[in-house]
Amino acid sequence: MRTNMPFIAVEGPIGAGKTTLASMLGERLRLPVVKEIVEENPFIDKFYQNMDDWSFQLEMFFLCNRYKQLKETVNDYILAGKPVVSDYHIFKNLIFSRRTLSGAERDKYEQIYHILTDDLPKPNIIIYIKASLETLQRRIAKRGRPFEQDMDPGYLAQLIEDYEAAMTSLADREPSTIIMTVDANRVDFVQNKNQFEEIVSQLKENLS
Ligand SMILES: Nc1ncnc2c1ncn2[C@@H]1O[C@H](COP(=O)(O)OP(=O)(O)O)[C@@H](O)[C@H]1O
Numbered sequence: 486m487r488t489n490m491p492f493i494a495v496e497g498p499i500g501a502g503k504t505t506l507a508s509m510l511g512e513r514l515r516l517p518v519v520k521e522i523v524e525e526n527p528f529i530d531k532f533y534q535n536m537d538d539w540s541f542q543l544e545m546f547f548l549c550n551r552y553k554q555l556k557e558t559v560n561d562y563i564l565a566g567k568p569v570v571s572d573y574h575i576f577k578n579l580i581f582s583r584r585t586l587s588g589a590e591r592d593k594y595e596q597i598y599h600i601l602t603d604d605l606p607k608p609n610i611i612i613y614i615k616a617s618l619e620t621l622q623r624r625i626a627k628r629g630r631p632f633e634q635d636m637d638p639g640y641l642a643q644l645i646e647d648y649e650a651a652m653t654s655l656a657d658r659e660p661s662t663i664i665m666t667v668d669a670n671r672v673d674f675v676q677n678k679n680q681f682e683e684i685v686s687q688l689k690e691n692l693s
């Protein structure tokens with residue numbers, strides 16, 4: 486289903502600043518913000534301790550929660566004619582699961598993903614925050630979630646590459662989706678007000 490109602494998703498690898506930027510944009514543009522709830526996820530702690538044993542449960546949990554939240558977002562905002570900003574795009578399920586699942590489990594997961602999400606409207610503007618491994622590690626440390634503190638740098642580095650590839654592929658597949666890229670190593674939307682306002686102006690241009 487396609488929609489013209491602005492549905493903005495902020496995306497990027499772990500710790501890039503998605504929730505921070507989505508919240509700032511919501512406040513600045515007076516838009517409702519949909520945020521993913523992470524701390525209540527019962528599998529995330531176990532997943533970081535043993536990915537082989539817990540990936541399927543974790544990915545399914547993320548998928549079911551995001552599906553429910555996407556349906557609510559579509560009903561409450563998009564179909565009601567209200568623009569909205571979200572701190573994720575549901576396609577991140579495929580980015581992570583292609584890294585954490587394999588074989589028959591991955592095939593089943595992808596089938597369920599498509600059954601649940603193919604007929605739902607998706608974000609039509611994506612703000613993609615890219616950042617180096619060092620920047621992500623610094624921000625993950627600053628945020629201080631205990632279960633993320635021993636994260637394998639190889640996993641994070643791989644996700645950076647996976648995000649790059651996923652964005653390129655999405656741009657090819659969905660040319661009507663606007664992708665705004667913010668390089669977090671050059672743009673500091675928290676400390677530098679002018680740089681934040683540049684993102685706001687660019688977004689407003691894309692909204693008009
Ligand atoms: N531009 C920035 N400069 C410094 N710290 C930042 C910046 N953006 C985000 N942070 C901090 O980095 C951490 C991760 O940000 P967060 O928005 O939670 O990332 P994400 O939602 O992408 O995982 C938080 O502690 C946040 O305050």
Ligand SMILES: Nc1nc2c(ncn2[C@H]2C[C@H](O)[C@@H](COP(=O)(O)O)O2)c(=O)[nH]1
Pocket residue numbers: 497498499500503521523529543544547577578581582585633
């Ligand atoms: N394996 C997966 N992990 C995921 C997924 N979505 C988020 N996450 C992890 C990454 C972080 O530790 C935490 C919160 O993500 P942020 O990017 O908001 O910091 O949850 C997923 O789909 N699969």
